[in-house]
Amino acid sequence: NAGVMQNPRHLVRRRGQEARLRCSPMKGHSHVYWYRQLPEEGLKFMVYLQKENIIDESGMPKERFSAEFPKEGPSILRIQQVVRGDSAAYFCASSIAGVGTDTQYFGPGTRLTVL
Amino acid sequence: GESVGLHLPTLSVQEGDNSIINCAYSNSASDYFIWYKQESGKGPQFIIDIRSNMDKRQGQRVTVLLNKTVKHLSLQIAATQPGDSAVYFCAETHSGNTPLVFGKGTRLSVIA
Numbered sequence: 001n002a003g004v005m006q007n008p009r010h011l012v013r014r015r016g017q018e019a020r021l022r023c024s025p026m027k028g029h030s031h032v033y034w035y036r037q038l039p040e041e042g043l044k045f046m047v048y049l050q051k052e053n054i055i056d057e058s059g060m061p062k063e064r065f066s067a068e069f070p071k072e073g074p075s076i077l078r079i080q081q082v083v084r085g086d087s088a089a090y091f092c093a094s095s096i097a098g099v100g101t102d103t104q105y106f107g108p109g110t111r112l113t114v115l
Numbered sequence: 116g117e118s119v120g121l122h123l124p125t126l127s128v129q130e131g132d133n134s135i136i137n138c139a140y141s142n143s144a145s146d147y148f149i150w151y152k153q154e155s156g157k158g159p160q161f162i163i164d165i166r167s168n169m170d171k172r173q174g175q176r177v178t179v180l181l182n183k184t185v186k187h188l189s190l191q192i193a194a195t196q197p198g199d200s201a202v203y204f205c206a207e208t209h210s211g212n213t214p215l216v217f218g219k220g221t222r223l224s225v226i227a
Contacts, residue, residue: 004158006158033214033215035215035217040123041219041220042217042218042219042220043159043204043206043215043217044217045214045215045216048214058214091158091159103149103161104161106151106158106159106160106161107158108157109157109158
């Protein structure tokens with residue numbers, strides 16, 4: 001049973017370009033969460049989605065960042081016009097049920113470097 | 116093992132000794148707590164969880180203790196092994212669908 005899959009594992013972008021990060025949840029999981037982690041820090045919640053719905057985006061910057069979890073296919077975290085401060089590791093987690101009711105399992109992360 | 120400034124606190128233990136990693140959580144309404152282990156270059160890995168109606172839970176070589184009075188959580192690792200070397204994070208949430216809030220982490224270094 002495959003775990004949470006993320007790709008790409010490493011992504012390099014120049015300032016102003018777009019970054020697309022993909023996350024495929026564990027089989028049977030319909031809840032997806034995105035977190036950002038800076039070096040030597042804990043993970044910071046960004047957004048929580050169920051299929052075709054954004055449930056909580058309170059941790060996501062209002063500009064340049066968007067997320068979706070379509071009916072078919074992986075969840076996508078999209079960062080437009082990237083800046084150096086977007087450089088971080090982005091982790092996706094999935095769970096069977098919603099936050100607080102079931103364990104979140106994490107993917108290996110995408111390490112974004114903005115030049 | 117509380118976080119100080121921007122640098123992770125480090126706990127160094129001898130192989131075979133027991134480790135205790137501490138965490139102070141912030142929200143008195145939190146009722147679900149998880150410990151994650153993160154190795155370099157990898158995603159957080161679930162270790163053990165506990166709900167607020169318990170004060171202790173044991174797994175294989177690990178025990179989590181919860182003290183709601185002082186909002187304190189600890190992870191005990193028995194007979195620490197080199198493979199336990201990693202950063203350990205506690206996370207808290209409330210079952211009313213609030214996001215996981217992570218602590219800043221403690222780096223465990225096992226000396227062979």
